[in-house]
Amino acid sequence: MTAVVLVHGIAQQVRGPESLLDDWYPALADGLALHGVTPPDRAAVSMAFYGDVFRPPGHRGVGLPELTADDVTDPVERDLLLAWWEHAAEQQPAVPGPRDPGARLRTPHVVQRALDALSHSAFFAGLSERLMIASLRQVRRYLTEPATRDAVRQRLAALVTAETRVVVAHSLGTVVAYETLAAARPEWRDIALVTLGSPLAIRNVVFDRLLPAPTDGRAHWPASVSRWTNIADRGDVVALVKTLAPRFGDRVTDLPVHNGAQAHDVRPYLTARETGQAVAAGLTRR
Incomplete structure (x- = not known):
């Protein structure tokens, strides 16, 4: 029985379901333990892995294909990059903002300026320019x-069964989970959805491209979901809009957490008491 299905986010293309579960399961168990609940056996937890869909075919070069600021030409990629930059600059003093005079002088290329600035952010520090651009491309x-x-x-659809009680999704995985669960199947019912560091409510880039399409600025409720808890760190650059209830309905419970320096990392999200409480409520409701 798969009681809990996990859905990962971007930049996991060289991982696999079992290696990701090795990272996620202990943190999930810790979050439940903080709430006083015994975690389900690992055999009852599955990882909906899709990273290989974005894994490029082999080529003569080493590692990722060479990508530079000049390759960021698609409006979706550019708008998301600039939104990340603006939010990171608001939250972190070390990140020069779009209107910072020094940033403008260093290079006239706005995409290059954004990539340079984000390299000083907590989330993107240590990531190469190629990796940042590759992440934009996955979205x-x-x-x-x-x-x-x-x-x-x-x-994800292949793992959700009539026995599934909770879906826990992170980052881009929250978009995957929302859209999949919105396509209701008769056997899917009474599922608790827990979203971590979600970009779902970012207008123009993500929200307005959702399926089913929002109507008059409001998204459709995913028919398979009975309760939805959305959890976001204030400094999470990816979760630009921290609350989902205004767009997805008052049935969403929005909760803030503090993840420390790695605001978007899934592990502190999973170990948070708030996450443990949301998962426990889904597991014990029947």
Whole structure:
């Protein structure tokens, strides 16, 4: 029985379901333990892995294909990058903002300026320029390539059964989880959805491209979901809009947490008492 299904986020293309579960399961168990609940056996927890959908074919170069600021030409990628930059600058003094005079003088190329600035942020520190651009491309490809979107959603749909009680999703995985659970199946019912560091409510880039399409600025409630808890760290650059209830309905419970320096990292999200409480409520409701 798969009681809990986990859905990862971007930049996991060289991992796999078991290696990711090795990272996620102990943190999930810790969060439940903080709430006084015995975690389910690992055999009852599955990882909806889709990273390989974004894994490029082999090529003569080493590592990722060479990507530079000049390759960021798609409006979705550019808008998301600039939104990340602006939010990171608001939250972190070390990140020069879009209107910072020094940032403007260093380079006239706005995309390059954004990449340079984000390299000083807590989330993107240590990531190469290529990795940042590759992350942008994964979001863009999911939102704009129907075949990619379908392939990713099928990975989650294949694991959700009538016995599934909780879906826990992180980052881009929250978009995958929302869209998949919105496509109701008769056997899917009474599922508790827990979203961590979600970009779902980012207007223009993500929200307005959701399926099913929002109506009059409001998204449709995912029919398979009975309760939804959204958890976000104030400094999480990816979760630009921290509260989902204004767009997805008052049935969403929005909770803030503090994850320390790695605001978007899934592990502190999972170990948070708030996450443990939300998962426990889903596991024990029947």
